Amino acid sequence: MPYPAASTVGGVRHAPRMALHLHGTLLPDGTTRDLWLVGDRVTFRPPAETAETVADGGFLLPGLVDLHTHPGLRADGGFDVDALAAHRDAGVAVLRCPGLDGPVPPELRASPELPRLVTAGAWLAWSGLSAHADFHTVVDDLVGAAVREAGAGDGWCKVMADWDFEAAPVPLELLRATTEAVHAAGGRIAAHCQSAQGSLNAARAGVDSIEHGMAMPAEAIPLMAAHGTAYVPTLTTFGKSAPWRAQRGLDRDVLWQEGHRTMITRAREAHEAGVTVLAGTDSLPHGDVVREVEWLIEAGLPADAAIGAASWRARQWLGLPGLEEGGLADVTVYDADPRHDAAALRRPNRIILRGRVVR
Ligand SMILES: [Zn+2]
Structure with a gap:
């Protein structure tokens, strides 16, 4: 466009x-x-x-809200305006972007023709994680980097609480110190979690949102409720991987499938415990947050809660009336x-x- x-x-x-x-x-x-x-x-x-x-x-x-989407850079280095337009044309008026490959050009952010953006800066991966993807911003000082990112953008930062679901996550004390520092600076912190321990650490640290929460243990739910931590499971993107994981059937795939089934259960349990459950798609295609609403209903949320997760409740959570x-x-x-x-x-x-x- x-x-x-x-x-x-x-x-x-x-x-x-x-x-x-x-x-x-x-x-x-x-x-x-x-x-x-x-x-x-x-x-x-x-x-x-x-x-x-x-x-x-x-x-x-x-207008609909996608709480977890990455409309990033194109191969030529320009910002992917088509991704923003795809969201808009599906009725998605607000995007929260927990991790972007580069800054959003100011004219896109201000454009009356494109969705409103709530960005969280780069994916911050602590250098002590035993494995991390190349596209993440790798930092030695997670506390300082998180505070800087939250201060530089729309008040949010995005931290990898873990990466490889079979490897050790960010230690609880470091994640807690990071969360406390971001909160003290007036920011909010979203934590990527795809291991049981990483999810539990994020719940204990009191982050503002747990993204994915793969294999999240049940004991995380009351902690999230107590801390006001929201849950953004992004079931859509994991649901897309489930068939080929099942077909390949390596030990790693079996673990992954267990973690995926647990997410679906936790989404319902979290809602029932009073945790704010929100809709995010994470991956392609852009503009299909409705699929996440359907996933949340399949997980057991009442229809109005699942729709609110991508609409009125999501807006309220972001502070957008x-x-x-x-x-x-x-x-x-x-x-x-x-x-x-x-x-x-x-x-x-x-x-x-x-x-x-x-x-
Ligand atoms: Zn993501």
Whole structure:
């Protein structure tokens, strides 16, 4: 998708030509009413200016959110705008990116045509991990690096609590010191966990979100509830690997499958224990957060909790107001109630991002 040059973006940012009017049933509360979008804000009071009616009937959601996606750099070094556009065209208005290959160009971040971004800087891999992938930023001083990343971006950093699920994770004391330092600096910390001990360490350290939580032991759940740690299992991406792992059947694959089944169980248990469970896709294709909603339902979450995990609850967790007075003007409209059939989320008949009609 071509995107506007920075000079153009500056001129039109958050300033659509006309107020928009919508009528429909708001989720999650289920009330049927009118709302207006004036600039990038929601209001329930009719504006003085003329408003164009862009939806009359149906179900209105605040724009979808993908809490774990990596729309990174292309091979030529440019930022992958197509990935952002794919999310937008599926009705995804907000992306949290826990790990990016490079900084987002300011004109993309400010573009009224692209989803809002909450970035967490680079993947931070402590050099003491016995194995780490080449694309991670390897650091000796995990505490200092995490504080710097959280301070440099949108308040988040992303730390690898482990990497290889058969190898030792970041020691608890180091992860705890990192978490405390980030919190003391006013930041939030997302922890990649794909081993039992790494997941448990992250829960004990009180990170803000556990990403994946593969093989997470049950004792992590009450710790997460006590610390207010959210769970972003990214079942979509693990679900894609499950068939070939099953077919290959190495010892390592059997362990992996056990860890995967445990994630699905923990997602339900976490929800039941009052932990905030959120939707993230992690991998390709971009724009299919609905698949994660379906996975969460399959895991045993009630439909409204699974939809909220990719919508109102996710926005609240990020501090981005939705369909409320003064909320941000991201709306998706559906003919059918997605609480009865989550697949309806794949068929938005209207997508509005930052107060502008995408379609
Ligand atoms: Zn990821």
